[in-house]
Amino acid sequence: MASAVEMIDITKVFPGVVANDKVNLRVEKGEIHALLGENGAGKSTLMSILFGLYPLDGGKILINGKEADIKDPNDAAALGVGMVHQHFKLVQNFTVTENIILGMEGRDRFGNLDVRAAEKRVAELTERYGLAVNPKDTIENITVGMQQRVEILKILYRNADILIFDEPTASLRPQEIDELMDIFKKLRDEGKTILFITHKLKEIKACASVCTVLRRGKSVATVQVADMSEEALAELMVGHAVQFTVDKKPAQIGKTVLKIENLNVANSNSTHKKALPAVQNLNLEIHAGEIVGIAGVDGNGQRELAEAIAGLVPVQSGAIYLDGQDISGNSIRQRIEKGLGWVPEDRHKHGLILPFRLDENFILKSFRKDPYSGKLGFLNFPIIAEHADKLIKDFDIRAGKGPATISAGMSGGNQQKAVIAREIDLSPDLLIVCQPTRGLDVGAIEYIHKRIVAERDKGRAVLLISFELDEIMSLCDRIAAISRGSIVGEVDAASANEREIGAMMGGVKA
Ligand SMILES: Nc1ncnc2c1ncn2[C@@H]1O[C@H](COP(=O)(O)OP(=O)(O)OP(=O)(O)O)[C@@H](O)[C@H]1O
Ligand SMILES: [Mg+2]
Structure with a gap:
């Protein structure tokens, strides 16, 4: 049987860099194939070429054994290739169904838009592939995980057989990641071929059968996942052994750097006057020489907390002291000058x-x-x-x-x-880092964690906001759990266990 995808000697040059240097990739039908590689290795470029977003500078592509000339995404779609991008391309105030059928609206025999038929087809696809969504919901009201399902439905609706995902789990919650892995398996069982880019070795182990590794623009290996440990995969990717744990000396706690008193911040996502504030009567103190992590389920006020300290959103009431001075009324620039650093969650927006x-x-x-x-x-x-x-x-x-x-x-x-x-x-005296390692390869994560620990050892205060409990547990000295805008409990990271933190994240007071 012919392979679903064969990319042979693919070359793509950007100014100053050969992004793909004679890359070879072969993906069999009905396989879940992972693409692994360091940041900048050329993964997104290779997938963009397959989806017709970039023209080739060399090499050829075979789809189902036939040479394909993919000039744009329409060509790719006609060949059954669909791609789910990391940043979704959905119309926020349209419904799920409207988004799915956008661009290929069917008409009934009177020439009217046949929404009923479309809804029926969407319901069938939803059922068949285990993609629970409500076809009548509006995009802006559903979670990121749900929006991703809509993107998947969109390409299935166009009869895609080969599904490409570029870092699909980067902004999902842990439970949504598990659900996506199940969806992948379901799609595979129904005969679809899946190609996905990830930096998370756990995900590769959980659902891929084959993995191709890119390094500096070249394909260096294609391996059977069952034969490889996470460590071996990491080594194959960066070329040397990677340390997965964070080495740190005991914290030398100094003076108070950040003190937050009874902070209330409005909900930025809601225009409803009576909506609950995103941050409610929140109290938190961070000292020089320690890393404090905020553990919480996405949407419990951690974003607004960081933005209020950074000066992006106004506080409703309460105070934020940086080195003893209330900065809550200061401009962003004044705050930076007083010693505030911020790694925002959204690198493109902020x-x-x-x-x-x-x-x-x-x-x-x-x-x-x-x-x-x-x-x-x-x-x-x-x-x-x-x-x-x-x-x-x-x-x-x-x-x-x-x-x-x-x-x-x-x-x-x-x-x-x-x-x-x-x-x-x-x-800076206070460094706020939000999802700092999102999208980073394991080697880069190791380095960034070291540098964050080095800041702490220099006597800086670090506030870490991350949805990855593993990251919080390994990097922090103290962990505060946030739920519905308030800190519900604090634990010493050295003696913390995942279950206890999980319970606090669910709102159970420590
Ligand atoms: N549109 C572009 N213009 C110029 N250079 C580009 C462009 N897209 C990618 N590159 C370069 O090509 C190389 C490969 O980039 P690519 O985005 O494919 O990496 P990647 O493996 O997806 O990395 P990451 O894990 O960080 O997403 C990089 O050096 C990048 O700077
Ligand atoms: Mg990429």
Whole structure:
């Protein structure tokens, strides 16, 4: 039987970088195939080529044994190839069904839009593939996990047999990840072929049968997942052994750096006047030399908490003290000057100015200062370039044109590393890091964790907000659980267990 996908000697060149260098990939029908590789290895590029988003510079593609000329996503769709992107492309105020049929609306015999027939077909697909969604729900009212199902239904509705996913679990909750893995298996059992990119080795072990590894633009191995441990997969990917645990000395706790008193922050997602505040009477204290983690299920106020400290959203009442001064009325710039650093959850929206060069993004918060600006206010370009070179080297940021690379053209993980590099480099008194390792490869995670611990050991206060309990448990000194906008309990990380934290996240007071 012919393979579902064969990509032979695929080459793709971007300015300054060979993103795919004679890559070979073979995916059999009905297989779940994982694509693994360091940040910038060329995974998204390879999948974008298969889906017709980028033209090839060399090589050829066979779909079901036949050579295919895929010039755009319509060609890909006609060949049964569908892709679910990391950032969904749904119309927020349309219903599930409307989104699914958008662009291929059927008409009844009177020429009217046949919503009924479409709904019936959507219901059939939902049932068959175990994709529970309500076809009448509006997108803006459903969870991220549900929206992803709509994206999957959208490509199934167009009869896709080969389904591509680029980091599908990056913004899902743990339970949604398990559900997605089950959906993958169900799709496979129904004869679909699945290709997915992930940095999480656990997911590969949980559901893929075959894994292809890319390194610096080249395909270095295709392995049977059953034969490989997580450690072996990691080593294959980065070329050396990776340490999965965080080494740290006992914390040397110093003075109070952050003190939050009875904080209330409005719910930014709701225009309803009587909606409950996102943050409610929240109290929290963080000292110099410690990492405090906020554990919680997405949507319990952790985002608004971080944004209120950073100055993005106003506080309704309460106080935020940074080094003893109430900053709750300060501008963002004043807060930065008083020693606040922030790695936002959304690197595109709040982390980087995408059309700017990498070196410009590195000095967004410090360009007014010495040594980047001289006394007369002119930028000192040689020093800015030197600074960028250093961060690129220290954080191993892969950017084709070095400091001059436009940030929009960098891979997701490398954009993430750039934001973290900028914030850590400033070494602020209080460093807030939200989902810091989202989209990073295991090698990069190891390095970033080390650097966060180094900040703590320098006597900085670190606030970590993460949906990954593993990350919170291994990195933090103290863990506070948030539920419905309030801290429901705090535990010492050394003696914490997952069950206890899980119960607190569910609102059970410690
Ligand atoms: N549109 C683009 N313009 C310029 N360079 C690009 C573009 N897209 C990708 N690149 C470059 O190609 C290389 C591979 O990027 P790609 O996005 O495929 O990596 P990736 O393996 O998906 O990484 P990540 O795990 O970080 O998402 C990177 O060096 C990146 O900077
Ligand atoms: Mg990518």
